[in-house]
Amino acid sequence: MKNEPINILLIEDSPLDAGLIMEMLHKVKKFSFNLKQVNQLSTGMACLAEEGFDLVLLDLLLPDSLGLDTFDKVFAQAPDLPIIILSIVEDERLSMKAVENGAQDYLFKGEMDGNLLVRSIGYAMMRKKAQKELEEALHEKEILLKEIHHRVKNNLQVVCSLLYLQESYFEDEKYKNFFEDTQSRIKSMALVHDKLSHSKSLSHLNFAEYIKDTAAALLPSYKAPDKIKLSMDVKDIELSIESAVPCGLILNELISNSLKHAFPGGEGGEIRLKFYRDAGQQIILLVSDNGVGFPKDLDFRKTISLGMKIVNLLVNQLSGTIALDRAEGTTFKISFPELLFQPKGTI
Ligand SMILES: Nc1ncnc2c1ncn2[C@@H]1O[C@H](COP(=O)(O)OP(=O)(O)OP(=O)(O)O)[C@@H](O)[C@H]1O
Ligand SMILES: [Mg+2]
Known part of the structure; x- marks a missing residue:
């Protein structure tokens, strides 16, 4: 007291x-x-x-x-x-x-009587003190968590820089691309930690902002970025870190694929991103382009290439589903529940 x-x-x-x-x-x-x-x-x-x-x-x-x-x-x-x-x-x-x-x-x-009143005042002061201590401890934890997210982001950026330096030792474009793809994947995880370190709750981030930043960061990788029309209809939905990391990586792969494969001649086109909650409370991520279309002879669930393998693995990690629509260009629709869940495994 x-x-x-x-x-x-x-x-x-x-x-x-x-x-x-x-x-x-x-x-x-x-x-x-x-x-x-x-x-x-x-x-x-x-x-x-x-x-x-x-x-x-x-x-x-x-x-x-x-x-x-x-x-x-x-x-x-x-x-x-x-x-x-x-x-x-x-x-x-x-x-x-x-x-x-x-x-x-x-x-x-x-x-x-006096005793009753004094006891009540004593309890009140004790409770106030305990509440203050609790608030201070919570505030300290929040600062610590913010710092951890910040450091994880910085460390991931260091990994990216190392890969960038290593890349310069290779002449072959094919190997250079491998390094660039890996950097892009690491950056997409770093962005989750960056957003979390700035979010109010420190455990959830506004994924709409994440989508906008990711699209803006990836666009310059296309040979003629100004020929790509990017249209976005993304709702402000908060995702936990457990959902945001896999969902961010999926987004990264699918946008990269549209930029890499949909408009091979440099003619450009449109990439559409949608993010919303459907009537059944599932979270929906739609990535589509009006390009040449996903190869008819390729089963997107059984590619030997890494990109779609990662996507399928992460959809599974989200306990979600993935569907491909080839009606016009390529549209991938990912649905997953917003529940707090234990990840099935991480990559
Ligand atoms: N939006 C798209 N439009 C047209 N073809 C696509 C599209 N997305 C994927 N593809 C085709 O599917 C193949 C598999 O894609 P995937 O992402 O697995 O591999 P990748 O992009 O070639 O290499 P990486 O492993 O670096 O991602 C691609 O090589 C490409 O032929
Ligand atoms: Mg790919």
């Missing part, structure tokens, strides 16, 4: 009750306090707005406010302050409701 005096605001219009309460408090040896008494709710509210208090003792029946409404108004103004209600009404239902609404305690004036 803190040693400095506890600053108490007493909102009580009855001079008799106020005098009694002050007398009770003056007898207390356990802690010292500064007490300010006002006899109207409006004056009390003004004091709360201007001065710092540790606790409020509140009578519910005041000249300018009656009943639980009085408490609700004070609580709305000072939700972090412990408020102990001192009431002449002995009503179980009312006291339950008051505590439910956030009151620290509800004391019936008829049975109140």
